[in-house]
Structures are given as structure tokens and as C-alpha cells.
Amino acid sequence: MSYRSESVCTTCRRENLKLFLKGDRCFTEKCSFERRSYPPGQHGQARTKFSEYSLQMREKQKVRKLFGLLENQFENVVSKATIQRGVTGEAMLASLERRLDSVVYSLGFAQSRSQARQLVRHSHFLVNQKRLNIPSYQVNAGDVIEVHEKSRVLKPILAALEAIKRREIPQWLDLNAGQFKGMVKQAPKRADITMPIQENLIVEYYSR
Numbered sequence: 001m002s003y004r005s006e007s008v009c010t011t012c013r014r015e016n017l018k019l020f021l022k023g024d025r026c027f028t029e030k031c032s033f034e035r036r037s038y039p040p041g042q043h044g045q046a047r048t049k050f051s052e053y054s055l056q057m058r059e060k061q062k063v064r065k066l067f068g069l070l071e072n073q074f075e076n077v078v079s080k081a082t083i084q085r086g087v088t089g090e091a092m093l094a095s096l097e098r099r100l101d102s103v104v105y106s107l108g109f110a111q112s113r114s115q116a117r118q119l120v121r122h123s124h125f126l127v128n129q130k131r132l133n134i135p136s137y138q139v140n141a142g143d144v145i146e147v148h149e150k151s152r153v154l155k156p157i158l159a160a161l162e163a164i165k166r167r168e169i170p171q172w173l174d175l176n177a178g179q180f181k182g183m184v185k186q187a188p189k190r191a192d193i194t195m196p197i198q199e200n201l202i203v204e205y206y207s208r
Helices: 008-015 023-027 052-067 071-082 088-097 100-107 113-121 155-162 199-206
Strands: 125-127 130-132 144-147 173-176 181-184
Touching (some): 052 071, 052 199, 071 088, 071 199, 088 199, 100 181, 113 155
Antiparallel strands (some): 125 130, 125 144, 144 181, 173 181
């Protein structure tokens, strides 16, 4: 699990984008990004001109922190995407979205990706009726993800399902909240990823 040395709210402000790293709090008036939507620090409100390299690095950092990966983990994702068929940037995003912890979050079983990662590590989920505790596990079309029967009373999971109405389930996933079960209908496409990401900048960064 990635270790953060700064507040997650500071991360959103630095990347100039609400990354929803604090779950339900991000939808309330307590959200730090809503109150101070400028970079942290003494010179946060000053106008800054970014170089091409700086723009590429910031985009890489934004996506890396969004999915909570360490530098070497993120580099491995990009490296594997470069040898896949199709557009490298789209393959990278699809791989990130297909991570088990990301799918658990997208289905609404957790209020943030970090919470989803923790729940997965503690073996609270089954994939195709097999208990898994690997957050980076890549799900495939037709896979069924469900909450372990004994874990269906956990407050974090119940609270997350209660709050799911605040956000939409991606079209490539299907949720049956009553049965604590979700299914991967198909592999995610670029159009399914609504977060403003310029993946071409990330590919350019690693192509230097």
C-alpha cells in the first residue's frame, strides 16, 4: 500500500482536481478542495508557467496518486501497457481500472480506493467464489465479485453501499447491492473513464 506523507486533501489541491480520496467527505462542504481550490503552500495562488516536462510529470503523479500506487508499481503498469496491442495510454488506463481494489471501489463496496485496498487485503471479497487478497489482481469480463458472507455486516461496506447513490456505477460493471454482488460485463473502454486524464502525457513522460 502506498504511504502518503501529506494530507490527501493537499494532494487534490496540488493536482488541481478532486480525486475523491476521502470518500464520502469529498461530497460535503467539508471538502478542502471546494474551500481552497488552489495549490497548497505560500505561493499557491501565484500564477505558474509549467514546462512540458512538468506537465507530463504532474499528470503522471495525479494518476498514480488517484489509484494509490507506488512509483515502481505504476511504472510496471505503463511498461506492460506498451507491449499490448492498441493505444498504450488506453491500455494503461484499462489495466488500472481492472485492478480488484479499483473494481471494488467502482462497484460501491468502499468509499475510497484506499479503503477498497484495505478491504481486499483482509480477504473480504470473492472473485468467482474464490477468496482473494491481491489488490492488483486483474479482473476479466464475466468475473463475479462479491462480499464474503461473513463480511456483509461490516460497517464500512454497509456505509459505502448506502452512499453509492452519490456516484454512478460504470457501464462496464453491474451491481446487485441486495446480494452484495457485482459483475464485470466487459473490459473498460476509454469512454467509460470519465476522470479528466491526459494519458498521452504519461506515455510521453516514460518515453523520454
